[in-house]
Amino acid sequence: MTAPTLTDQHEQALAARRPPTTSDALTRLLGRAFEGTPGRLRLLGILSVLACGLFSVFAFAGATTRSGALANARADANQLVRIQTIHTNLVAADASLTNAFLVGGLEPAGERNAYQQGIATASKTLSEASGADASDAAVLADVNDVITSYSGLVESARSYNRQGLPVGAAYLRQAITLLHDKALPLLQSLGVSEQNRVDHAYAASAHAVYWPLAGLVTALAVLLYSLIWVARRTNRVINVGLAGAAVTVLVVGALLTGLMAWSQSKASRTRDGSYFATLELASARIVAFDAKSAESLTLINRGSGQSDEADFATLAANATLVLQDATDRGGAAEAAASHAFTAYTSVHKRIRAFDDGGKWDQAVALATAPIGNLDTANSTFAAFDRTSAEALNARAARANSEFSAARSPLTWFGWIALLLGLAAAVAAWRGIADRLREYR
Secondary structure (H helix, E strand, O other), rough: OOOOOHHHHHHHHHHHHHOOOOHHHHHHHHHHHHHHHHHHHHHHHHHHHHHHHHHHHHHHHHHHHHHHHHHHHHHHHHHHHHHHHHHHHHHHHHHHHHHHHHHOOOOHHHHHHHHHHHHHHHHHHHHHHHHHHHHHHHHHHHHHHHHHHHHHHHHHHHHHHHHHHHHHHHHHHHHHHHHHHHHHHHHHHHHHHHHEEEEHHHHHHHOHHHHHHHHHHHHHHHHHHHHHHHHHHHOOOOOHHHHHHHHHHHHHHHHHHHHHHHHHHHHHHHHHHHHHHHHHHHHHHHHHHHHHHHHHHOOOOOOOOOOHHHHHHHHHHHHHHHHHHHHHHHOOOHHHHHHHHHHHHHHHHHHHHHHHOOOHHHHHHHHHHOOOOOHHHHHHHHHHHHHHHHHHHHHHHHHHHHHHHHHHHHHHHEEEEEEHHHHHHHHHHHHHHHHHHOOO
């Protein structure tokens, strides 16, 4: 072993005389604070306080995250209903327009009013939807531009139709093509986006439970270890402060976990019940109005409406299936809507029998008879429109109410969990402090 040189000895002497740095002082201070049994008690006290604080923050975060996610799901579901309302009213206006054109000349006042009401309601709901969600505003502005152009083409078609000029049908076809090629695909895409947002909100809600569970497990592990260590080292059976903190954390964590499980279960039932029934009813109404329009177009394109009739068959079949599924999910209101649509399709078969049998005038009369005449297309379809709208409104209101009920207890209980978690932290420190006094 090499003996230290004079230079080494000189450096060691200088180091011994050098004043201690802040880091050195802090290291010695911490060493004295956490040495021996009192030091271990202080360390356990700090860890217990931090664990309880972590639990309170995580419990609050979990409750508010789930509450916020369900609020987003409700808002996105309401926005989806608005989008579907716009879509429904546009195709309803289109169906009334095409039916009115079958009459020729000055269209019936009832059909004209139905068209105007559909456009007005679509425009009003479009404005509401734009204000409710700014991210949808740009797409809805494009839809509004299409509605403006569509309305202009319709007025041209009406003008020529009143004069009995065939070019009116060409303008009508152009207006319908514009609506179906430009506006409706935008609304369908926007509807899919809203459904995805609802799904993402549900996923965020489901994952929120991991926050309080992580805080609960961590806090209980630290508190139980502290209880056992203190009991063994101090020969005390139980430390009241630590035990009180552990019981508080356990009870609050169990109640919060149970509340969140109840909330998620209720939200899931809402999604599988009222929410999906709302989507199905809205979808069925859109498809049914498209079918009604296709029926009129088949007769307008006299002798060359085979593709329109094929569209009707596909649309009517889809509407029937969706209505049946909505009936299975729902009850009397959905069943009434399904029955009314079946009655309408029965009248359509008679229309086709007249037209295919060379009785076009009788087919048109059955398709355009004013509402109130029994067993006609407009009367049976009006019954479907009324019953399906009632069922849709009831389902949408119920889904909105159930979403609110699923989230309402979470926010205030999150605050309670936060406060009680902090109280547990105080209790844990007092329990440790009582034992520390014994070493003074």
